[in-house]
Amino acid sequence: MEKKSIEDLQKICTQLRRDVLRMVHAVQSGHPGAPLGCAEFFVALYFDQLRHNPDFKMNGKGEDLFFLSNGHLSAGWYSVLARSGYFPVEELKTFRKLNSRLQGHPATHEHLPGIRIASGSLGQGLSVALGAAQTKKLNGDDKLVYILMGDGELQEGQVWEAAMYAAHYGVDNLIATVDYNGQQIDGPTTKIMDLKNLKAKWEAFGWEVIETKNGNDLKSVMEGLEKAKSLTGKGKPIMNLLYTEMGYGVDFMVGTHKWHGSPPNDEQLAKALGQLEETLGDY
Amino acid sequence: MSLDLKFTYTEKKDTRSGFGDGFLEAGRRNPNVVGLCADLIGSLKMGDFQKEFPERFFQTGIAEANMIGLAAGMTIGGKIPFAGTFANFATGRVYDQIRQSVAYSDKNVKICASHAGLTLGEDGATHQILEDLGMMKMLPHMTVINPCDYNQTKAATLAIAEHEGPVYLRFGRPSWPIFTPTDQKFEIGKAWKMIDGKDVTIFATGHLVWEAVVAEAMLRAEGIHAEVINIHTIKPLDEEAILESVAKTGCAVSAEEHQINGGLGDSIAQTLIRHNPAPLEYVGVNDSFGESGTPTQLLEKYGLNAENIVKAAKRALERK
Ligand SMILES: Cc1ncc(C[n+]2csc(CCOP(=O)(O)OP(=O)(O)O)c2C)c(N)n1
Numbered sequence: 272m273e274k275k276s277i278e279d280l281q282k283i284c285t286q287l288r289r290d291v292l293r294m295v296h297a298v299q300s301g302h303p304g305a306p307l308g309c310a311e312f313f314v315a316l317y318f319d320q321l322r323h324n325p326d327f328k329m330n331g332k333g334e335d336l337f338f339l340s341n342g343h344l345s346a347g348w349y350s351v352l353a354r355s356g357y358f359p360v361e362e363l364k365t366f367r368k369l370n371s372r373l374q375g376h377p378a379t380h381e382h383l384p385g386i387r388i389a390s391g392s393l394g395q396g397l398s399v400a401l402g403a404a405q406t407k408k409l410n411g412d413d414k415l416v417y418i419l420m421g422d423g424e425l426q427e428g429q430v431w432e433a434a435m436y437a438a439h440y441g442v443d444n445l446i447a448t449v450d451y452n453g454q455q456i457d458g459p460t461t462k463i464m465d466l467k468n469l470k471a472k473w474e475a476f477g478w479e480v481i482e483t484k485n486g487n488d489l490k491s492v493m494e495g496l497e498k499a500k501s502l503t504g505k506g507k508p509i510m511n512l513l514y515t516e517m518g519y520g521v522d523f524m525v526g527t528h529k530w531h532g533s534p535p536n537d538e539q540l541a542k543a544l545g546q547l548e549e550t551l552g553d554y
Numbered sequence: 555m556s557l558d559l560k561f562t563y564t565e566k567k568d569t570r571s572g573f574g575d576g577f578l579e580a581g582r583r584n585p586n587v588v589g590l591c592a593d594l595i596g597s598l599k600m601g602d603f604q605k606e607f608p609e610r611f612f613q614t615g616i617a618e619a620n621m622i623g624l625a626a627g628m629t630i631g632g633k634i635p636f637a638g639t640f641a642n643f644a645t646g647r648v649y650d651q652i653r654q655s656v657a658y659s660d661k662n663v664k665i666c667a668s669h670a671g672l673t674l675g676e677d678g679a680t681h682q683i684l685e686d687l688g689m690m691k692m693l694p695h696m697t698v699i700n701p702c703d704y705n706q707t708k709a710a711t712l713a714i715a716e717h718e719g720p721v722y723l724r725f726g727r728p729s730w731p732i733f734t735p736t737d738q739k740f741e742i743g744k745a746w747k748m749i750d751g752k753d754v755t756i757f758a759t760g761h762l763v764w765e766a767v768v769a770e771a772m773l774r775a776e777g778i779h780a781e782v783i784n785i786h787t788i789k790p791l792d793e794e795a796i797l798e799s800v801a802k803t804g805c806a807v808s809a810e811e812h813q814i815n816g817g818l819g820d821s822i823a824q825t826l827i828r829h830n831p832a833p834l835e836y837v838g839v840n841d842s843f844g845e846s847g848t849p850t851q852l853l854e855k856y857g858l859n860a861e862n863i864v865k866a867a868k869r870a871l872e873r874k
């Protein structure tokens with residue numbers, strides 16, 4: 272794929288946000304908050320970083336792989352997959368409806384191109400990504416494995432079992448990103464279950480940690496991922512702490528857990544879309 | 555077609571709200587009742603209890619395994635912990651923790667599981683557990699309860715607070731008819747014969763009790779008189795009530811929002827095969843995962859609504 276200008280990528284971010292809002296609005300269910308906050312990440316990854324083939328093959332040999340561990344960001348992931356050619360953009364309108372390939376949470380069961388493992392039950396993705404990364408090594412495949420997790424998700428013990436494993440085996444072909452939005456369902460993470468010093472935690476587990484302080488600035492996100500890539504192959508797994516704002520891009524949604532899993536009503540949708548220009552054409 | 559229903563409703567509500575309101579009431583009645591939840595306080599309707607008894611409520615964050623262990627520990631010294639999360643994360647995810655620290659250790663923990671079954675709807679199969687009753691009923695010491703509406707869930711919540719021993723309480727997300735009485739007494743392990751009949755018995759649990767009530771009226775319109783029995787307690791199973799009814803009707807249908815494998819129907823079949831091998835037809839999910847959709851669409855697609863209970867009843871009758 273030829274590289275796009277930052278202006279063009281920015282337009283895709285805006286369109287992704289529109290897609291997410293329209294998708295969750297149409298079925299009055301789903302999770303708008305985190306995908307809005309991760310638009311820059313999704314776009315930087317799929318349109319700039321990943322060496323991937325939208326002509327999808329499950330085994331992903333010779334390609335970079337991406338796993339979404341926080342499966343409730345499905346609307347954002349489906350949008351970026353469709354917009355980068357994995358399946359028709361039209362299909363976004365089937366999101367969460369009966370007989371759709373676009374399940375509420377990502378699934379392989381309906382064979383949606385781009386998805387290699389089901390997610391939704393939190394805390395399982397890092398283990399899977401590590402397994403895939405080790406298979407790449409066994410196969411002599413020099414491509415990378417990416418994974419996105421939620422910050423609240425890090426409260427699951429399995430994440431830390433995987434963290435320990437990754438460093439022990441020196442899985443250095445893996446780049447994990449945490450959507451560090453400081454929010455989860457019941458409130459801010461500091462109130463629900465404080466993550467305290469995440470950077471120190473991952474470092475103590477033996478990871479190479481970078482911080483992307485402005486996760487909603489496309490250029491910073493791209494630089495962060497570029498830096499992460501440069502750190503691979505040096506014996507350590509890579510952690511990219513991505514500081515984002517839940518609900519970014521819509522003034523009344525930003526920065527609160529209230530939009531974690533609530534769809535906008537008609538009026539709210541209209542207001543939100545008024546703040547996001549239709550750049551690539553709505554589905 | 556307007557149906558002559560033996561039970562009717564004026565209001566719909568989610569069964570999880572019945573749990574939330576019962577939990578608050580249980581907390582008022584007994585200072586030893588405490589609560590735990592893994593970042594789903596709003597979804598489980600545990601917020602009122604938390605507000606009224608903040609010092610007796612523990613947000614664990616998204617850490618279900620830890621929550622089960624904490625709950626088990628809290629019983630040592632006399633607390634009665636109600637640990638709440640979605641049914642999938644309350645069972646499959648923490649099966650060994652429940653098995654060792656709760657069931658085998660015979661701890662007085664109440665596992666409170668919301669969003670069970672297909673009717674959670676659009677979240678899809680990752681969240682739609684259809685195996686939980688099976689997993690939980692296999693555990694020695696475990697009591698397994700699946701009430702049918704808001705009122706029954708509230709009554710069940712109060713009853714389990716007074717019951718000594720581990721309990722799995724299953725309830726759901728959708729707004730559902732409230733057709734059982736407000737002031738009902740909930741007797742754990744005692745089936746409730748809701749409608750008398752002579753031709754076929756419908757044993758139903760959870761949301762499908764309402765579908766069974768509708769099916770009974772549909773069958774009656776065709777001259778078939780079904781008995782409807784509400785099996786809110788899957789374990790211990792009221793075998794006496796089951797055998798007594800089937801001795802009269804001669805055939806039966808089981809109806810549940812669960813896999814056929816390992817569900818209520820399985821338990822009933824075990825009872826019948828030992829004492830009175832009468833024909834039994836299953837209404838349940840037939841060895842498949844669910845998917846996204848509205849609750850009504852899913853009950854239809856997976857064959858769990860009143861129409862399917864009617865069909866199953868006719869199949870059972872033919873086999874008599
Ligand atoms: C094992 C498990 N427990 C609970 C849930 C319910 N749940 C879905 S999203 C969520 C909050 C996740 O927080 P975070 O990872 O920070 O995501 P964000 O709210 O930022 O989108 C919870 C508790 C789940 N999906 N899986």
Ligand SMILES: [Mg+2]
Nearest residue numbers: 422423454455
């Ligand atoms: Mg978060």
